Amino acid sequence: MSITAPTRDDGVVELPKGEALASQLPVERIPPTSWRRVALISLSCVFIIIALNGMATQWLTVTVPNEGYRRIHTKWAMLENLSQPVDTLILGDSSGAQGVDPELLTKSFGGKSLNLGTVGDMTVVNSAAMLDEYVRKHGAPKRALVVQVFDVWPRNVTGYALAQSRLDADAPALAWFPRHGDPALRREMFLDRNVKLFSESKSLVQSVKDAIRRRTHRRGTGPRPDGFSVTLKPDRNQLNRDVKEHLATIGTMKAEISADNAAALAHLQELSTKYGFPVYVVNAPISERVLQDANFKTGYEKIIGAVSAELQRLGGTLIFPNPQQFPGSEMTNVDHLTYEGAQKYTSELIKEISRLEKGPAATKPQSP
Amino acid sequence: MGFFLVVYAGYLLLGRSPTGYKLQNLWLLAASYFFYGYWDWRFCLLLGTTTAIQFTLARLIYATEDPAKRKALLVLAVTTSLTVLGFFKYFNFFANSLADMLEPLRVHLSHTTLHIILPVGMSFYTFKEISYVADVYRHKQQPAKSFFDFALYVSFFPQLVAGPIERAGEMLPQIGKPRVITAEKFDAGLYLILWGFFKKLVIADNLRTVSDTVFNGYRSHHGLDTVIGIVAYAVVIYCDFSGYTDIARGLARLMGFELPLNFKLPYFAQSPSDFWSRWHVTLSQWLRDYLYISLGGNRVSETKIYRNLMITMVLGGLWHGAAWNFVAWGAYHGLLLCIYRAWTKVFPPVANPGNLRIAGRIALMFCLTLVGWVFFRAGSLDQIVTMLTSVGVGTSAETRSFAPKLLAFGVPLVVVQTFQAQTLNLLIPMWMRVPARIAWQTSLLLALILIGAREATEFIYFQF
Numbered sequence: 001m002s003i004t005a006p007t008r009d010d011g012v013v014e015l016p017k018g019e020a021l022a023s024q025l026p027v028e029r030i031p032p033t034s035w036r037r038v039a040l041i042s043l044s045c046v047f048i049i050i051a052l053n054g055m056a057t058q059w060l061t062v063t064v065p066n067e068g069y070r071r072i073h074t075k076w077a078m079l080e081n082l083s084q085p086v087d088t089l090i091l092g093d094s095s096g097a098q099g100v101d102p103e104l105l106t107k108s109f110g111g112k113s114l115n116l117g118t119v120g121d122m123t124v125v126n127s128a129a130m131l132d133e134y135v136r137k138h139g140a141p142k143r144a145l146v147v148q149v150f151d152v153w154p155r156n157v158t159g160y161a162l163a164q165s166r167l168d169a170d171a172p173a174l175a176w177f178p179r180h181g182d183p184a185l186r187r188e189m190f191l192d193r194n195v196k197l198f199s200e201s202k203s204l205v206q207s208v209k210d211a212i213r214r215r216t217h218r219r220g221t222g223p224r225p226d227g228f229s230v231t232l233k234p235d236r237n238q239l240n241r242d243v244k245e246h247l248a249t250i251g252t253m254k255a256e257i258s259a260d261n262a263a264a265l266a267h268l269q270e271l272s273t274k275y276g277f278p279v280y281v282v283n284a285p286i287s288e289r290v291l292q293d294a295n296f297k298t299g300y301e302k303i304i305g306a307v308s309a310e311l312q313r314l315g316g317t318l319i320f321p322n323p324q325q326f327p328g329s330e331m332t333n334v335d336h337l338t339y340e341g342a343q344k345y346t347s348e349l350i351k352e353i354s355r356l357e358k359g360p361a362a363t364k365p366q367s368p
Numbered sequence: 369m370g371f372f373l374v375v376y377a378g379y380l381l382l383g384r385s386p387t388g389y390k391l392q393n394l395w396l397l398a399a400s401y402f403f404y405g406y407w408d409w410r411f412c413l414l415l416g417t418t419t420a421i422q423f424t425l426a427r428l429i430y431a432t433e434d435p436a437k438r439k440a441l442l443v444l445a446v447t448t449s450l451t452v453l454g455f456f457k458y459f460n461f462f463a464n465s466l467a468d469m470l471e472p473l474r475v476h477l478s479h480t481t482l483h484i485i486l487p488v489g490m491s492f493y494t495f496k497e498i499s500y501v502a503d504v505y506r507h508k509q510q511p512a513k514s515f516f517d518f519a520l521y522v523s524f525f526p527q528l529v530a531g532p533i534e535r536a537g538e539m540l541p542q543i544g545k546p547r548v549i550t551a552e553k554f555d556a557g558l559y560l561i562l563w564g565f566f567k568k569l570v571i572a573d574n575l576r577t578v579s580d581t582v583f584n585g586y587r588s589h590h591g592l593d594t595v596i597g598i599v600a601y602a603v604v605i606y607c608d609f610s611g612y613t614d615i616a617r618g619l620a621r622l623m624g625f626e627l628p629l630n631f632k633l634p635y636f637a638q639s640p641s642d643f644w645s646r647w648h649v650t651l652s653q654w655l656r657d658y659l660y661i662s663l664g665g666n667r668v669s670e671t672k673i674y675r676n677l678m679i680t681m682v683l684g685g686l687w688h689g690a691a692w693n694f695v696a697w698g699a700y701h702g703l704l705l706c707i708y709r710a711w712t713k714v715f716p717p718v719a720n721p722g723n724l725r726i727a728g729r730i731a732l733m734f735c736l737t738l739v740g741w742v743f744f745r746a747g748s749l750d751q752i753v754t755m756l757t758s759v760g761v762g763t764s765a766e767t768r769s770f771a772p773k774l775l776a777f778g779v780p781l782v783v784v785q786t787f788q789a790q791t792l793n794l795l796i797p798m799w800m801r802v803p804a805r806i807a808w809q810t811s812l813l814l815a816l817i818l819i820g821a822r823e824a825t826e827f828i829y830f831q832f
Binding site for chain 1: 552795817
């Protein structure tokens with residue numbers, strides 16, 4: 001970068017070396033210019049930014065460095081490409097994607113099972129949209145499970161997250177969503193899809209840092225064809241960090257269901273009633289360590305209590321209001337299980353579903 | 369920015385007719401009150417009332433030749449302004465301080481702490497109003513011909529909430545005639561806005577996490593961590609406040625107005641008096657012209673000069689906020705000015721210092737400024753003492769995350785400012801050749817988009 005030092009011709013007095021710093025105060029000297037030059041500089045800057053944004057979009061589309069986003073894209077692609085209906089549909093966040101094994105469900109209940117769990121940021125809104133989309137294409141499944149981590153319930157969905165679903169804000173699958181016409185939500189979705197420099201800046205900055213450090217990230221192998229994510233080894237360091245963070249933040253969490261999640265729950269229940277199949281909301285697994293903390297336990301129980309009360313009001317079912325707790329040897333963080341833990345969690349889930357479906361209140365599946 | 373674009377579009381449209389500047393003034397006045405009322409509509413009532421009072425009193429001062437009457441009107445104007453400011457800004461502070469002082473004497477003062485919200489920018493516009501009336505009184509300024517012109521001078525939205533504290537003598541003539549938006553002004557305005565946002569969102573808001581961590585957890589930070597935290601705060605407060613000023617001046621320039629410089633590379637100051645001619649310049653000049661000189665300035669005995677310096681700086685500190693740490697900060701800088709004055713009497717500064725000596729002076733003054741920032745940011749005397757005594761070179765696990773962040777965000781600023789200091793031109797990056805300038809401005813834009821803070825915190829000086 002070259003700097004044209006102001007000369008006497010520019011009206012600037014050149015000072016002997018050192019004197020500039022010694023005594024005088026700086027002033028603003030505006031260089032002579034023309035409107036054409038101003039336009040050239042400004043438009044060039046904008047053009048370069050647009051070009052860089054285009055390159056970033058292309059690069060992010062190909063590489064998808066954000067693991068969470070990749071999972072969402074994969075799951076939505078699985079749903080879009082699904083040619084045959086399934087019997088058990090597993091929705092919700094990544095705790096379910098990694099904690100509920102469709103193979104076990106298939107063994108117990110027969111038919112086919114598919115795990116479409118994405119990430120917590122998508123909230124229950126994504127589950128409701130996925131189920132809506134599924135029912136439109138394939139009719140009612142025999143049952144749907146929505147596995148959610150406790151801290152998702154107070155959150156609203158952002159446009160940035162919702163944009164990952166590939167749905168437009170006015171897509172039929174989101175017609176029930178009260179905020180689908182919200183300009184702020186639409187703006188965020190627009191930014192996410194069109195201004196990647198802004199919406200995925202963290203991924204881009206991290207990628208540049210990694211490139212400088214010549215560090216390569218080992219990508220996960222992705223989910224199995226049935227959507228289940230297998231993780232064999234526990235991660236105690238991650239668990240420790242997570243436990244610390246959870247204990248620190250529980251006090252800041254509101255013990256309530258966000259408006260978005262409440263609307264999504266209502267829509268899930270509406271689909272259940274309309275098409276005659278049960279939708280089970282499932283409380284995600286959790287590390288036994290966090291629940292040993294009395295303060296955390298109180299905050300946690302308040303949130304789950306709110307979910308339970310809302311489901312009761314809607315006539316829905318919450319499985320595991322008393323959470324399934326797991327030791328550190330079976331967890332990769334505070335609410336994600338290893339394969340071994342997932343087998344246990346899914347087995348318990350099957351028992352609970354069987355109990356519910358054998359009971360008098362079991363709903364018989366119907367065609368749309 | 370959306371607000372500005374709407375205002376700017378209207379401003380340009382209204383400026384098309386020959387007398388368009390009058391319509392532009394009314395448009396800007398309406399926009400300024402809308403901008404201010406966006407915080408709380410009641411603030412507008414207060415602003416409008418004080419504006420009307422000061423406008424009327426200034427006209428009355430101008431209309432009479434009777435010195436006693438003129439003085440009485442001036443006292444009334446200043447007292448009114450300071451009473452309103454004092455009530456909103458200092459009532460609780462003095463009530464609580466008095467109660468605390470009497471507590472050891474077992475005098476339990478029954479006082480009521482009122483829930484008073486300080487209207488944003490009140491300290492700034494009060495000082496503008498006072499300077500206007502004082503200048504009319506001193507025959508330096510004719511009263512504004514139109515109330516709306518004066519109201520616009522007081523409320524002009526780019527500078528309403530955090531300055532610069534523009535004098536009526538500089539602003540009213542600009543309001544009273546058509547503004548010309550030249551390519552130079554437009555270019556410099558755009559550049560200032562970009563540079564201001566970069567300083568605020570990229571540097572200040574990112575480094576704030578470091579300074580907040582150290583200051584908020586001062587008991588658990590020692591050695592180099594404390595040093596980094598204090599230096600980070602020095603960068604944060606400078607980039608935050610000067611960033612705001614740049615944006616305000618840039619916006620004004622796009623509309624053809626010229627606002628005064630408020631920062632002249634303050635961390636390149638070589639002495640305490642040099643610092644105050646570079647830091648928050650419009651406030652320093654205000655304090656000099658309306659307080660220090662009114663107290664007698666330099667035209668009194670040496671002892672009284674020191675007294676005047678201390679009074680001016682303590683009140684200058686108090687202007688920043690109703691808290692003892694601001695008083696202590698002002699007193700500390702007053703003390704530095706007094707010591708420097710006494711020192712230069714005995715050891716006059718070298719006429720043509722070498723670069724090494726200059727660098728030494730700058731480094732020393734920067735260290736002294738850092739000590740001042742501890743007073744400014746700290747919440748208690750205990751914090752001041754603890755932080756200043758835990759300064760050292762010892763490192764911790766956190767140093768590894770603090771130091772790279774300070775370097776990453778601090779070094780670009782130092783590089784740019786070194787160019788500015790060497791050339792004595794604050795707009796030196798604008799003098800680059802076109803390709804280099806495009807690269808430079810694109811880099812600033814890119815940094816803003818990629819690493820600029822998403823949830824920007826409020827500008828620090830809004831609270832004053």
